[in-house]
Amino acid sequence: MTTADPIVRIAGLRLDRGGRNVLRDVDLVVPRGQVVAVLGPSGSGKSTLLAAITGELAPASGSVEVLGQPVPRNQRALLELRKGIGVLLQGNGLLTDLTAAENVALPLRTHTRLPRPVIDRLVAMKLHAVGLRAAADAFPRELSGGMARRVALARALALDPPLMIYDEPLTGLDPIASGVVMDLVRRLNDHLGMTSIVVTHHVHETLPVADHAVVIANGGIVFSGTPQALQASTDPLVRQFLDGQPDGPIPFDSAARHGAAPHATEAA
Numbered sequence: 001m002t003t004a005d006p007i008v009r010i011a012g013l014r015l016d017r018g019g020r021n022v023l024r025d026v027d028l029v030v031p032r033g034q035v036v037a038v039l040g041p042s043g044s045g046k047s048t049l050l051a052a053i054t055g056e057l058a059p060a061s062g063s064v065e066v067l068g069q070p071v072p073r074n075q076r077a078l079l080e081l082r083k084g085i086g087v088l089l090q091g092n093g094l095l096t097d098l099t100a101a102e103n104v105a106l107p108l109r110t111h112t113r114l115p116r117p118v119i120d121r122l123v124a125m126k127l128h129a130v131g132l133r134a135a136a137d138a139f140p141r142e143l144s145g146g147m148a149r150r151v152a153l154a155r156a157l158a159l160d161p162p163l164m165i166y167d168e169p170l171t172g173l174d175p176i177a178s179g180v181v182m183d184l185v186r187r188l189n190d191h192l193g194m195t196s197i198v199v200t201h202h203v204h205e206t207l208p209v210a211d212h213a214v215v216i217a218n219g220g221i222v223f224s225g226t227p228q229a230l231q232a233s234t235d236p237l238v239r240q241f242l243d244g245q246p247d248g249p250i251p252f253d254s255a256a257r258h259g260a261a262p263h264a265t266e267a268a
């Protein structure tokens, strides 16, 4: 892979879940170094798109290339690729009986054979990067929601992944903590030379730090462009989502539009 190659290249992608089509005709290129916001209403398929990028979900058709290679179906090759993808999930996933430092050390212990002093040093660096070096010995229950999210971020960064994926990084955070996390997303992306994909419905907190925005609705990408172009869009679909209007071209029950029965797990 050369430095000019995109980090993610998706072409003609169709994704199905539970026998139902969720996304179709998706084309997306994420250039190296960018922060790309993937926006869209609940249930539009944002997490489904992430699942295709991390190889959890195989395409029904089309192609997904990540870090210069088609996402492998072979488990061993997939695990290798995933070492290059840091993922921050909305639930944090911190282990409650381990300290912040021990949580951050986990991926290093699992995936490397580095000696203990080197791991300790790397953990201190990652905690420092998220402004939490002083909290190294704290347990997750002793941290605020924003601090716990930053520890989870430090853990996702542990193996220096070239690609970071954030799935709803602001869920449950107050406006101040949200600002801190989004600022970190941008600064870490630039300082550590990463590329970031941020899936969220927190439009107003995310657009200021994004280089590019994509809006998913009604089974596909309905907007792709700069945050400025998104804010200026007059497309009724985009406006309905941005302005939070209940009535418009995005149906309340998006499954109904596809002519299939809503899935049992569909969010209310």
Ligand SMILES: Nc1ncnc2c1ncn2[C@@H]1O[C@H](COP(=O)(O)OP(=O)(O)OP(=O)(O)O)[C@@H](O)[C@H]1O
Pocket (backbone or CB within 6 Å): 017, 018, 022, 040, 041, 042, 043, 044, 045, 046, 047, 048, 049, 201, 255, 263, 265, 266, 267
């Ligand atoms: N494992 C699954 N099996 C069947 N259907 C699924 C599965 N996961 C998601 N879906 C369906 O796929 C559609 C898209 O879901 P997805 O979670 O990707 O949306 P989302 O945009 O990430 O939503 P949210 O913002 O609420 O997290 C929904 O209709 C959902 O019910």
